[in-house]
Every structure is written in structure tokens, then in C-alpha cells.
Amino acid sequence: MNYKKQLSRKKRDKIFELLLKDKASLISVIFLLALILVSVAAPFLPLDGSKTDILHMLESPSSVHWFGTDEVGRDYFARTINGGRISLTVGILAMLMSTVIGITVGMLAGFSGGIVDGVLMRIVDVIQSIPWLVLVTVISIFFKKGLLSIIVVIGFFSWMEIARLVRAEVLSLREREYIQYASFAGVKSFIIIVKHLIPAVMPTIIVSASSGIADAIMTESALSFLGIGIQEPLSSWGKLLQTAQSNLQNALYMAMIPGVLIILTIFAFNKIGNVLRVYWEPRVSEV
């Protein structure tokens, strides 16, 4: 339909305009795209991060080993790329999981109000009142160790913040006249949520989700450090950071490389989150 075409063109123009105006966001997008591309392509690249070579331990970056080698002589470049795959997977999937749960609980609580709200928010209180690390440690003992269980554990115990934010926004949105009109006109609750409420809370969700990716990556590092995260021979950026600690004096690059990558990735996600938020907000056009 003509008018829909016009609309989507208007929206497309807006996102390009935003990206071109803010160079940092443009670079972030390019960086993340490159990172994702490399991560997806990693299995098909001639990289072997598991072959040990005791003759070449802790070698500084060179033309043979771009990122040097680790304490058992494995190619650090390959380990970093493979680690990035896992860190990104954990970050994105755990964020998606916690966001979906958070939105659902927050919407239900805010929109229904009354007893439903009370019960759901008390559950949130209870989960939030237990020290996070203790909870996750205990839970992960019962799970088979592996990538999936880490994602599930992180996703399952980090949705409370989003739920609270969404609930608070919905409570105030519910009093807006356009929402009241919709329910007066007999629009079904589900459609009100999808058509009016979700778009209105989207900016909040985007911001919280983009920092959620960062949180998940950091949490995974912490879990790996405690030995309940990623297991050898798999690696993740967090895991690499932890093993680099014992060699800080003679191989500083081992800590620098994953550290800088984590910082850049988190920065890029936050930048893009910001662009998406501005893109979504109808009246704001500056990043």
C-alpha cells in the first residue's frame, strides 16, 4: 500500500540520518558487524585454538601468531575469536531471555494491577533480595555445565530490573487518555499492549537491553572465574581475562586484548542502543 511504503521510507531515512550524523554510532555499527561476521565465520577459518605448542609459550604478538600465544602455546588469536563467539552468544541470548521475561512480567503486573501486580512484584522482591552470586552458584550446581546452562542461568536471574522498569512505565501509561480511550472503545487488552504499550516502553527496553548484553558478558566472566562458567577447552573473553591474571608480568597482551575487546563491544552495544532509542522516540531526532 502506498501510504505504508511512504512510512517505511520515512523510517529508513531517519535511521540513516541518525547514523551519519553521529560518527561514533556509525563506527560502532561497523565494528559490531565485523565482529559478528568473524564470529559466524570462525569455524570455517583456518584457526586452531586448541593445539598446544610448549616450545612457543607466552610468545608476544608476531606475524605468525597475531595475538601471540598463551601459557601452553596455543594461538591467542584463534582463542580470542572463539572466545568472542561465546561471549557474544551468551550476551545476546541471555539479554533476549531476560528482556522477554522482564517485559512479560512487567506488562502483566502494570496492566492488570491489583492482586496480579502485588504477587508478581513480591516474587521480584524475593528473587532480588537473595545475593545474586550465591543464588547463581547454587543453581548452577544443579545444571549440567555448559554454554546453554550459563545462558539460562544468567537470563533467568537478570530480568527483575526490566520488569520493574516496564511495570513503572505501564502504570503511568495506563492513565493516558489514548490508552483509556482504547479500552473504552473495546480494543482487546492484548492489542492495547502490542499496539500502544510496547511501542511506548520500547525506548526504556532498548536502553536496558543494551546494557543487559554488557552485564551478561561480565557475569559470564565472573562465573568462569569461579569455575562454574565456561569450561576448558572452550574459551570466552571473560575466561581469557581470568587466565591472563597469572601471567600479567610477562604477557600483558593476554589481558589487554580481551579486555579492550570487551570494552569496545560494550561501548558499541550501548551506542547502538542509544541510536535505536532515538530512532524509536517519535519526537527526538538528536543522539
Next chain:
Amino acid sequence: MEKLIEVKNLKKHFYKKNFWGQNQGVTKAVDGVTFDINKGETFGLVGESGCGKSTLGRTLIRMYEPTSGKIMYEGEDIAAIKKNKLNKFHKKMQIIFQDPYSSLDPHLTVRDIIAEPISVYEKLSDTEIDLRIAELLKKVGLKSDDMNKYSYEFSGGQRQRIGIARALSVNPQFVLCDEPISALDVSIQAQVINVLEELQEELGLTYLFVAHDLNMVHHISEKIGVMYLGKIVEIGDSDDIYFNPKHPYTKALINAIPRIEQERVLKLDRDVIQGDIPSPLNVPKGCRFHPRCPYATERCRCEEPELRIDADGHQVACFEA
């Protein structure tokens, strides 16, 4: 004249409950109101802020649940109908809001805003909806191209026109105008009023016009009801109320209108009313108006006056009038 709506002793109380669900207090926003609205005419409802006029309007169209009383719409009591069976009445009764900013979703285009009620009540194809919306937009004085824009691209007056188009999109008989002009500039107010009047003539609409501007209400209404603290204190023909008010509260309201020509000011024996409207949480005993009334007697302090109707249909709730 044929009656479209008869309201009988309608009440809307808001209860303040504590954690255990016990009542902590009750706000009697609408406390026993009886009046009729004739087909094709405009009933103006005036009163101070907080007197319950918007609540009365919204309870009347079942946007709020009535506490008790009857709302007869063409002879059928809609106060007794279950909430999920109300759709066919909501198609006939629509609402225009006061705030043209919070009443339109900023994330939707004008087309989607106006199409929302249509899609609930009627099964139409996208093209049919587009045609109807283009026609509606022209009717309220906007261009049909405007449907692709977002509501924030319009000014307050234009947004109010979008609100009117949305209300009219399902061909209602009755429209509650909930202070539709009080958020607009004076120059825009007249335009919106003209649009409302033209549409009324063209489509034979009935309006309940809620406002606090007596001048405007006098201009647009055939009948006026004056509300004070949850009750109607005076009902009568528009000119009758405006030029010959009987209730001291109405007199004070009319006296409070700033005028250029001094001689038109009604001769009030005593000063303008003092003080604020009392809290509806704690309604004064006797006549609700007595603490602020310059004419209050002993009787007013203990007995509540009912609406009395006189020969020419003018109703007043006052012992002294």
C-alpha cells in the same frame, strides 16, 4: 422533543481502600444526578474544577463504572449492562478529550489513530478504511494527506480535530465533549466550536458539552446544567440560565465572567463567593453550597434542597430561589 438519554439518580463514588481492602474513605464525585438530554441538542455542563462534571460525563458513557442509578439510552438502561456487552453502545456514544496531547498515541499515524475504533466495530478492508478516514479528515477541516503524518506533527487545534474525527469515525449518535476547548488558544477555540456545530447540524449529533467557560457553553448549548460538588444545582434553557440565573452559585459563576460592558453585570446583593470548593471526601451537611453561600439560612445548614421544577421547566435546588 424526544429524549435520547435520561439519567436517573446516577452516583459515582470512588473508594479509597487500604491494604486489606477495607474502606478508608469515599469520594462522592457524582452523588445523585438526574437530568435528560434531548435528541439533537447540546447539553452544557458547567462547574468549577473538581465538581465532578467530567466524572459525570465519563460515567454516563460507561467509561467509568457507575456506583448506582440508571442511564436510560433510548429506553434501555446501560448502567445495568455487563461491561463486555457494551460494544454496541460505545459505537453510538463517543468521547472527545480535553488534552489533545495525551489523547492521541504519539507512536501511531493519524490513520492508525482514527482506524482504531473502526476496526473494533466494523469489518472493513484497508482501502475502505482509508476512504472513510480521508472523508472524515476533510469533514473536520484537515487534508486527506494528513493521515500519513504522526499526531505530534500537528498543533493543538489540529490535534483536537483529529480527536473529533476519531470520535466520529464510527458514526455515533451521541458525543461527550469533555472540555474539548479548554486546552486551546482562544482563537483556536472558536474554530473547534464551529467544527463541532457544523458537524452537529450535518450529522444530527447530540452533545454533552462539559466545560467551565460559561460564555462558550451558553453559545453552544440549548440547555445548561450547573454542577456543584457532585450534584446538579440548576438546570434550564441556555438563555434562561445565562440571563436569569436563580441559584446563588450560578449567579456567582455568571458574575465572575469578565466583561467589557459593565452594565451587563448582574446585580448581586453581596460579594462574589469566597473560598474553595470543599473536598468531595467530606461533603458539608445540608445544602452543599451553604458554607460559601451569602444567602445561607439555618434551614440550608441542616436540610438538603432537591431540584424543584417551575412552570417554564427551569429547575433549581435552592430554598431561597
